[in-house]
Amino acid sequence: MEQMDQEKYIIRRLAALPGASIRIVLERLRNRSFLIPFSLIMAAVIIAALYITLALSDSSIEKAVRTIVTGLIWGGVYSLAALGIVVVYKSTRIFNMAHGGILLFLTYFAWWLMSPYDLPPWAALPILILAAAAFGLGLHWLFFKGMIGHDELKTFLATLMLGFTVLHGLTVLVFEGKQKYMPDFIPEPGFIEQGRINVIGSFNLNWELLVSFIVATCLFLIFVFYFRFTKSGLAMRCVSEDNVISQSLGINVKQIYAIAWIVGCITAAVGGILVSRYTAVYSDAGGMGTYVLVRALPIVLLGGLDSIAGAFTAALLIGLTEQLCSSYVNPHVDQFSSVLPYVLMVSVMIIRPQGLFGTRGIKRI
Amino acid sequence: MLPGGVFSEKYSSELAFVRTHTQWFWLAIVLIVYLVFIPWVATPYWLAQFTHLSITAIIVLGLHILFGLCGLISIGQAAFQAAGAYTLAILASRYDVNGWLCLPACILAGGIWGMLFGLPALRLKGFYLAIATLASFEITMWIIRYRSWDDVTGGFTGISLSKHPLTLGGIDFSQDTNMYLLAAVMVVIASFITLNIQRSNTGRIFVAIRDNELAAEVSGIGIYRNKLLAYFIGCSFAGLAGWLYGYSQQLVNPSQYNFADSIFYLGMIIIGGRGRILGVYLGVFFIGFMEILNNDYVTPWFVDHLPERWSNPAHVAFKLVLGGLGMVLFLKYVPSGLAGQWQQIKLWYRSRPYSFWRE
Numbered sequence: 001m002e003q004m005d006q007e008k009y010i011i012r013r014l015a016a017l018p019g020a021s022i023r024i025v026l027e028r029l030r031n032r033s034f035l036i037p038f039s040l041i042m043a044a045v046i047i048a049a050l051y052i053t054l055a056l057s058d059s060s061i062e063k064a065v066r067t068i069v070t071g072l073i074w075g076g077v078y079s080l081a082a083l084g085i086v087v088v089y090k091s092t093r094i095f096n097m098a099h100g101g102i103l104l105f106l107t108y109f110a111w112w113l114m115s116p117y118d119l120p121p122w123a124a125l126p127i128l129i130l131a132a133a134a135f136g137l138g139l140h141w142l143f144f145k146g147m148i149g150h151d152e153l154k155t156f157l158a159t160l161m162l163g164f165t166v167l168h169g170l171t172v173l174v175f176e177g178k179q180k181y182m183p184d185f186i187p188e189p190g191f192i193e194q195g196r197i198n199v200i201g202s203f204n205l206n207w208e209l210l211v212s213f214i215v216a217t218c219l220f221l222i223f224v225f226y227f228r229f230t231k232s233g234l235a236m237r238c239v240s241e242d243n244v245i246s247q248s249l250g251i252n253v254k255q256i257y258a259i260a261w262i263v264g265c266i267t268a269a270v271g272g273i274l275v276s277r278y279t280a281v282y283s284d285a286g287g288m289g290t291y292v293l294v295r296a297l298p299i300v301l302l303g304g305l306d307s308i309a310g311a312f313t314a315a316l317l318i319g320l321t322e323q324l325c326s327s328y329v330n331p332h333v334d335q336f337s338s339v340l341p342y343v344l345m346v347s348v349m350i351i352r353p354q355g356l357f358g359t360r361g362i363k364r365i
Numbered sequence: 366m367l368p369g370g371v372f373s374e375k376y377s378s379e380l381a382f383v384r385t386h387t388q389w390f391w392l393a394i395v396l397i398v399y400l401v402f403i404p405w406v407a408t409p410y411w412l413a414q415f416t417h418l419s420i421t422a423i424i425v426l427g428l429h430i431l432f433g434l435c436g437l438i439s440i441g442q443a444a445f446q447a448a449g450a451y452t453l454a455i456l457a458s459r460y461d462v463n464g465w466l467c468l469p470a471c472i473l474a475g476g477i478w479g480m481l482f483g484l485p486a487l488r489l490k491g492f493y494l495a496i497a498t499l500a501s502f503e504i505t506m507w508i509i510r511y512r513s514w515d516d517v518t519g520g521f522t523g524i525s526l527s528k529h530p531l532t533l534g535g536i537d538f539s540q541d542t543n544m545y546l547l548a549a550v551m552v553v554i555a556s557f558i559t560l561n562i563q564r565s566n567t568g569r570i571f572v573a574i575r576d577n578e579l580a581a582e583v584s585g586i587g588i589y590r591n592k593l594l595a596y597f598i599g600c601s602f603a604g605l606a607g608w609l610y611g612y613s614q615q616l617v618n619p620s621q622y623n624f625a626d627s628i629f630y631l632g633m634i635i636i637g638g639r640g641r642i643l644g645v646y647l648g649v650f651f652i653g654f655m656e657i658l659n660n661d662y663v664t665p666w667f668v669d670h671l672p673e674r675w676s677n678p679a680h681v682a683f684k685l686v687l688g689g690l691g692m693v694l695f696l697k698y699v700p701s702g703l704a705g706q707w708q709q710i711k712l713w714y715r716s717r718p719y720s721f722w723r724e
Contacts, residue, residue, distance in 0.1 A: 095492050146697060153438065156492040157631065158696050160440065164628050165689025173682035176674065294503070297496055339507040342500035349485035349497055 041313065067327045068320060069205065075319020076213040077274055079220055081296040082303070082311045084267035087223060089300075091236035091260040093152055094144065098159040099296065100289030101167030102139075102265055106132050107182075107272030107288065108175040111281050114183050121185035128269055136265030140258045148257060149243060168287060182276040186211050212274040219270060220312055223263070236260065295322070298344040302352075318344065368715055382560055400549055404542045412541045418653045419548035420609050425633050425645050426552075426559050427602025432631065433640045434568060435595035436575030441482065441498035442630050443622040444505035445600040449475040449607025451509065454524040454617040455517060464531040468608055475604015476597040478505070483596030487589050490578060502624055509619045523618030531612050544613050551609060555602060559642060562598065571595055572640075625685065632692035638702025647703040652688065659684055 049068070081099065088096040109131060113124040143162065147155050171177065186208045227233040239246045239256045247253045271292060279288050299318050303310030321344065326337035368387075373379045383389055403415055424442050431437050439445075452474040456462040462470075482501035486494055509518050518524070531538040531547075538544050562568045570591050573581040582588050611617045629652060637648025664683050668676040699706065713720045 143693065143697065153436070153491055154696065154700070156495065157438065157635070158693055160495075161628060161632060161689050161692045161696070165625060165685045166693065168625075169682040169685025169689060172678045173675070173686060177678045177681065294499075297499075301493070301496070334512045335507070335510075339504055342503045342507075345500045346482065346485065346497055346504075349489055349493055350487075 041317070063327060067323045070209070071320035071323030072316050073205075073209050073213040073319070074323060075316035076216045076220075077209075077271070078292070078295045078299060078319055079312050079315030080216040080267055080271040080274070081292045082299040082315055083220055083223060084264045084271065085296055085300050086303075086311050087227075087267065088260050088264040089240075090227070091240050092144070092148075092257050093240055094147075094155040094159060095152065096159050096264060097156065097293070098139075098163030098167060099264065099268055100287070100291075100293030101163030101171070102135065102289070103268040103272040103292055104287045104289030105167050105171045105174075106135065106265065106269040107276050107281050108171050108180070110269065110273045111180045111182055111276070112175060114185060115180065121187075124185070128273070129266055132265040132269035133262045136262035137258055139265070140261040144257060144261065145254060148253060163289070163293075168289070171287070179282040182273065182281055184277075185273070186277075208277055212277075215270065216274065219267065223267075224309065232256070232259065294341045294345075298341050298348055301345060301348045380564055396553075400546070400553075404545050404549075407545075409541050412545050414653075414657055416541075416545045416548050416613050418649060419545070419552045420606050420613065421630070421633075421653065422552050422645065422649045423548075423555050423606040423609065424603050425630055425637075425649050426555050426642075427599040427606075428630050428634055429640075429642065429645045430559060430562060430568075430571070430602070431595055431599030432634055433644070434563065434575060435571040435592065435599075437483070437486070437592060437595060437599075438492065438495035438631065439479070439498045439596075439599065440495055440624075440627045440631065441479075441501035441505070442600075442603050443624065443627045444498075444502040445475045445479045445603035446607040446610065447505055447509065447619070447622040448478040449604030450611040450617045450621075451518060451524075451607075452604070453608050453611045454519070454526060457526060457529045458524050459517070461529070464529070464612065465533070468605070471608040472601045472604045475607060476601030479600020479603070480593050480597045483593050486592040486596070502627065506619060506622070519617070521619060523616055523621075525616050526611055527615045538612060539615065548609050548613065551605065555605065556642065563642065567591075567594065575640075629688060629692075632688065632695075634702075635692055635700075636695045636702055638704030638706075639700075641702075641704040641708075643707070644702050644704035647707075651703065652691075655688065655691070656684060659687060663687075 081103070084099050084103075085096050088094055088099075106128065110124065110128045113119050113127060114121065119127070139162075143158060144155070147158065227236065235246070235251045236256055236259070238249070238251060239253055243253045246256075272288070275292055276288065279291060282288055295318065299311060299314045302318065303312070303314035318341070322337055322340055325340050329336045368385065371385055378384065383392055404412065407415060424446060428439060428442055431439050449471040452471045453464070453467045456467045456470060457464060478501075482497050483494070485497045489497075508514070510520065511518070512520065527539070536543055538547055570581070570586050573584070573586060574588060574591060574595075578588060610621070614621065633648035633652050634644065635648070636651055637646070638644030664679055667679050667683070671679070695702065701708075
């Protein structure tokens with residue numbers, strides 16, 4: 001009799017899981033200690049802004065505002081690339097070094113749809129999203145489905161080789177590997193004059209950059225809500241903790257992996273076309289895939305690999321740092337901003353390896 | 366599993382590199398072919414290819430200590446090779462130092478530069494360290510290309526070494542055959558050092574760290590110190606390879622060191638078989654020959670038979686796509702590599718007719 005009760009109790013607990021998820025999430029939010037570093041950073045930003053407005057002359061204020069605004073906006077765009085890596089890592093424990101290669105391939109595909117075939121953006125973008133989803137599914141089926149449960153080092157190597165050799169070579173082979181220019185695909189409303197918005201003095205903000213930032217942020221928020229407040233988001237977090245237990249609880253692990261790869265590829269495609277308006281689509285010297293990947297890596301490391309909110313804050317910080325360096329350090333040290341992401345990567349890893357918001361791992365023998 | 370009739374009667378026989386008559390026989394054959402037959406027969410083109418393969422083998426031996434034994438991924442081996450090569454070029458051409466005196470400097474430069482990027486190993490492990498070595502590659506390349514230091518590093522054009530040849534008592538190593546022999550002897554020495562490390566205390570510590578870091582630490586092994594040591598040893602091999610590469614090309618130039626090469630070095634370890642020195646040779650040989658085959662036969666065939674639109678990118682892309690696919694498929698389906706497969710075949714042969722039985 002007692003045993004029956006116990007079984008019933010367990011079944012009831014399991015049935016309550018989806019309802020319990022919101023409560024668990026709220027509890028976790030309350031317990032998290034990210035408020036301290038977050039408020040410190042915000043305080044530093046506010047103090048810097050005050051210092052800049054009070055202490056500098058007019059033209060340097062303009063320069064500073066331009067740098068800070070552009071930096072924050074670029075940070076938002078980079079956050080999308082970092083999101084792709086974090087989503088895949090958070091649900092499959094695969095560190096996706098192939099993100100750059102995927103981004104390169106899909107951006108070339110977008111250019112191919114829009115430029116030689118002259119498809120209008122409203123037709124090309126859905127096709128691109130579908131193609132990205134199919135690409136993610138293909139990667140999952142071909143390579144990563146059979147690697148579920150393999151150790152992190154092995155999957156890391158697989159994605160590394162896939163991204164930097166196979167996908168890069170494939171892009172060069174299929175799309176000839178020449179430098180291309182992405183056609184204008186962001187619509188301009190009537191009140192914008194020549195794609196610019198005047199902010200301060202002679203500093204005009206690029207409308208496309210602003211749209212990119214908004215799109216990236218919206219996508220980012222959508223994924224955050226998806227992760228925190230939906231059943232399959234909870235299932236994803238569950239799978240990343242332990243895929244054997246998740247499977248035995250009735251979660252379809254393969255399906256979760258597939259969803260993660262699809263989401264990763266879609267963020268890569270969107271991030272790629274947003275960035276490509278500024279950098280052109282190119283594949284030599286690592287290509288724009290590597291350009292975006294190496295900016296995403298310090299973001300991911302600084303934000304902590306398993307924290308999505310951390311990734312966004314870190315993205316803003318990294319974007320800001322990059323722009324500050326390119327307008328204040330580059331005149332003195334040639335091309336410093338191109339090496340900055342790498343320097344940041346190494347210094348983050350030496351100084352604070354778990355990132356600003358990541359959780360410290362517990363080791364077991 | 367040893368073949369029948371081979372017993373370990375002393376500790377020294379347990380530690381010996383070569384244990385049976387058959388092994389002595391094959392070792393002698395390989396050494397004769399490698400050191401005598403190839404330089405005697407090969408045409409200049411093949412001699413250059415074999416020199417290149419030998420230099421690659423030295424880098425991969427270093428990576429074998431780093432990744433195969435200690436489990437630390439390095440995707441910046443090309444950078445550490447560049448560190449060695451630039452040390453040589455700057456010392457030899459700017460300060461007129463003798464090439465043989467540059468050798469220890471190059472080895473030290475490669476090792477110390479590698480150790481610097483191993484510093485995050487204090488609190489990190491796994492792929493984080495690999496990302497640090499990725500950064501090492503780009504930072505090294507940035508330093509080499511930095512415009513204000515062009516008069517030291519030579520910028521994009523690099524430094525020519527043709528006015529500072531390497532000589533030893535009348536032997537001029539800028540000749541093809543002599544260069545090949547130098548590289549081959551270096552491979553033999555490097556292999557000997559690697560084997561010695563592998564059977565020494567240090568090598569066993571590395572293997573313990575690879576297999577279970579926490580358990581190794583609990584057994585009283587200084588993890589951080591030994592990881593840095595692994596970085597130092599592995600990258601100093603790359604420094605040595607840089608020294609050789611500088612002299613074999615007579616030129617040191619930033620475009621010689623590519624990121625994709627570092628990934629192919631890792632792929633050689635994976636295809637050959639991780640953790641075995643036989644795997645290093647098999648991997649280098651396999652990928653090296655596939656590359657030559659691809660460059661000389663496969664790509665030209667496609668270029669001739671395909672429309673012009675495909676022929677231009679094929680030169681770059683075929684190597685990347687085919688090589689990369691090979692590496693990923695080996696990683697997924699044959700994780701023990703060629704050396705592991707060879708071990709399986711030997712096991713099958715030795716336990717015949719009970720080959721189905723496994724321990």
